[in-house]
Amino acid sequence: MRAITDMFRALRTAFLAVLALVLIALALANRETVTLRILPPEAGDFLGFSWSVHLPLFLVIFAGIVLGLLIGFVWEWMREYRIRTTATRQAREVTRLKREVSRLATQKHGPKDEVLALLEEPGRKR
Numbered sequence: 001m002r003a004i005t006d007m008f009r010a011l012r013t014a015f016l017a018v019l020a021l022v023l024i025a026l027a028l029a030n031r032e033t034v035t036l037r038i039l040p041p042e043a044g045d046f047l048g049f050s051w052s053v054h055l056p057l058f059l060v061i062f063a064g065i066v067l068g069l070l071i072g073f074v075w076e077w078m079r080e081y082r083i084r085t086t087a088t089r090q091a092r093e094v095t096r097l098k099r100e101v102s103r104l105a106t107q108k109h110g111p112k113d114e115v116l117a118l119l120e121e122p123g124r125k126r
Helices: 004-028 041-047 057-079 079-105 116-118
Strands: 032-038 054-058
Touching: 004 054, 032 057, 057 079, 079 116
Parallel strands: none
Antiparallel strands: 032 054
């Protein structure tokens, strides 16, 4: 089992090293400066608001990837809201039903057989 864990650790390290090399190569190949503008030049001149920034292209690429991941995570979190609320509601119902079973098991209408009474004792693990 230890050998498998070590193998996966080495595989993960190799994958991260290859990923780092690819990202470094991408950054070195795209060092040119690009201008990012909030609005097209004509619209910026018309509105009197022409914000722009000069950045290396690789930073723009990496920022786009990170922004896309964040938007995807938020979108998925919002999409799964209904699933999380249903799971919470069902967990509360299970807890309520377990308490009710425990309460009913401790009432005086338990089994008449002593062996069954021992087996159906509340809080006993099966």
